[in-house]
Amino acid sequence: MLTILESCSNIPLYKTKSENKIVRVPVNAFLKSKYLIVIPLDVSYNITVIKKTETDFHSLVMKCTHADNPVQFIGNEFKCSLHGSIFDNSGKVKTGPAEKPLYSLVTELINNELIINLK
Amino acid sequence: MIFGKNSSTSIGGYGNYFYQYNSNLNKSEINLERTVLFFGHKFSDRFSFFSEIEIEDAKVSGGEEGGEIAIEQAYIKFYVSRNTYLNAGLFLPRIGIINENHLPNTYNGNERPMLEQLVIPSTWRELGIGIYTQLDALPMNLSFAVLNGLNSSGFEHGTLIRGGRYEGSKASANNLAFTGAVQYNINKFSFQVSGYAGGTVGFSPKEADSLNLESGPLGTPVILGEANVQYKNKALTIKALATTVSIPDAKQINSAFANNTPESAFGYYVEAAYDLIHNRKSEKKRSLLAFVRYEKMNLNSTIPTNGIEDPTLDQSHVIAGLTYFPIPNIAIKGDVRLSHTGDQNPSLVINPDPTAPPFENDIQFINIGIGFSF
Ligand code: FES
Numbered sequence: 001m002l003t004i005l006e007s008c009s010n011i012p013l014y015k016t017k018s019e020n021k022i023v024r025v026p027v028n029a030f031l032k033s034k035y036l037i038v039i040p041l042d043v044s045y046n047i048t049v050i051k052k053t054e055t056d057f058h059s060l061v062m063k064c065t066h067a068d069n070p071v072q073f074i075g076n077e078f079k080c081s082l083h084g085s086i087f088d089n090s091g092k093v094k095t096g097p098a099e100k101p102l103y104s105l106v107t108e109l110i111n112n113e114l115i116i117n118l119k
Numbered sequence: 120m121i122f123g124k125n126s127s128t129s130i131g132g133y134g135n136y137f138y139q140y141n142s143n144l145n146k147s148e149i150n151l152e153r154t155v156l157f158f159g160h161k162f163s164d165r166f167s168f169f170s171e172i173e174i175e176d177a178k179v180s181g182g183e184e185g186g187e188i189a190i191e192q193a194y195i196k197f198y199v200s201r202n203t204y205l206n207a208g209l210f211l212p213r214i215g216i217i218n219e220n221h222l223p224n225t226y227n228g229n230e231r232p233m234l235e236q237l238v239i240p241s242t243w244r245e246l247g248i249g250i251y252t253q254l255d256a257l258p259m260n261l262s263f264a265v266l267n268g269l270n271s272s273g274f275e276h277g278t279l280i281r282g283g284r285y286e287g288s289k290a291s292a293n294n295l296a297f298t299g300a301v302q303y304n305i306n307k308f309s310f311q312v313s314g315y316a317g318g319t320v321g322f323s324p325k326e327a328d329s330l331n332l333e334s335g336p337l338g339t340p341v342i343l344g345e346a347n348v349q350y351k352n353k354a355l356t357i358k359a360l361a362t363t364v365s366i367p368d369a370k371q372i373n374s375a376f377a378n379n380t381p382e383s384a385f386g387y388y389v390e391a392a393y394d395l396i397h398n399r400k401s402e403k404k405r406s407l408l409a410f411v412r413y414e415k416m417n418l419n420s421t422i423p424t425n426g427i428e429d430p431t432l433d434q435s436h437v438i439a440g441l442t443y444f445p446i447p448n449i450a451i452k453g454d455v456r457l458s459h460t461g462d463q464n465p466s467l468v469i470n471p472d473p474t475a476p477p478f479e480n481d482i483q484f485i486n487i488g489i490g491f492s493f
Contacts, residue, residue, distance in 0.1 A: 066131060067161075068159075084219075095225060096449075103121045
């Protein structure tokens with residue numbers, strides 16, 4: 001498994017690969033920010049993980065629910081450049097044309113490691 | 120399936136109905152201004168197709184004024200890598216705010232900003248190829264495109280370069296255009312700078328010579344620069360945009376086509392909007408935006424020696440109103456536009472219509488409408 005922790009001036013990025021449809025992220029990747037963009041290099045969309053409390057994490061797939069275009073996390077919300085949909089930081093639609101919230105993934109904290117289930 | 124290699128087809132659309140009262144004409148009109156259908160198909164994770172088909176003014180009948188059926192976009196999107204893709208076909212380059220994102224629930228007011236209709240001729244689509252990339256190391260997006268150029272014989276007095284767009288229909292490929300944009304997003308701010316430079320003469324060198332025009336990829340150019348900033352903080356949104364257009368060979372264009380093309384134009388607008396119900400716990404999906412926008416533009420800020428100045432193209436507009444979203448996909452809009460222009464130039468008033476109302480520098484418009492997207 002490849003793990004590279006990069007930092008950008010906005011939100012940290014974490015590159016990895018999935019194994020058996022599971023992505024593992026060390027919890028210390030959240031030292032700098034409550035947001036982390038996880039880039040599973042073997043799947044087509046990134047995942048934004050939001051640390052809600054020390055033990056509660058929420059993972060959102062960065063795939064627009066309107067027509068599958070990748071979204072960007074900009075200024076605390078997700079934006080889709082294709083037709084302009086905007087989702088808030090919990091994934092809810094703020095501006096259409098999207099109607100459904102961003103997909104969320106089951107995420108558990110086990111032994112200081114986040115287990116994100118891609119299924 | 121959230122992740123996976125399955126192909127899929129998507130359908131969507133948008134439209135808007137629009138009532139307008141014009142105080143100068145003392146007349147009102149109601150119109151189904153736009154009905155647009157999107158069709159998209161994802162062939163694989165790397166290849167997709169996107170399109171928009173638009174019907175303007177509800178119907179198009181032979182020989183009657185108004186109405187249009189147009190392909191607004193139709194392009195293949197190809198992901199070269201995870202953060203970089205190419206668009207090839209008919210697409211809307213990243214210039215200004217409205218050109219890429221023009222759905223009626225993404226802007227305030229029934230009318231798109233006047234500046235982004237008259238100075239930046241949105242929706243401005245041309246044929247070509249573009250590359251879009253998102254940097255990992257910085258919150259920055261870059262885009263660059265090569266497109267077919269404009270047609271200066273189509274420029275019309277009062278609408279700057281708008282009439283010169285080919286919009287994908289039998290465009291001249293002798294003259295080209297280059298356009299690029301840089302977006303930088305930091306915290307609550309998004310900044311963008313974009314530019315366009317393109318030739319406007321698609322004739323063969325011999326034909327162009329006979330009209331004393333420069334042909335070739337960038338012959339008789341149009342150069343456009345634009346910058347905008349958007350700020351968003353909870354209920355407050357602020358947008359500001361400025362643009363300038365330069366047509367250095369306007370004199371030659373006027374000599375060839377007698378269309379009173381100016382040498383330069385500029386414009387800017389500033390808009391503030393506030394969601395009046397953002398704090399209400401029960402108002403999770405609804406919002407009610409109160410907004411005001413000030414726009415200033417001069418479509419003939421400098422003219423060549425063979426041009427005729429038209430002070431009515433030196434305009435300012437104040438638009439204020441409300442946009443109510445019962446759900447994020449439907450916008451109910453009410454606004455007032457107060458427009459002010461300079462005086463008429465009598466030498467441009469040829470064969471005045473005897474039934475036309477007297478010229479006024481100040482005109483009010485009352486606009487009510489509904490926009491939707493899905
Ligand atoms: S695909 Fe995102 S708004 Fe259409």
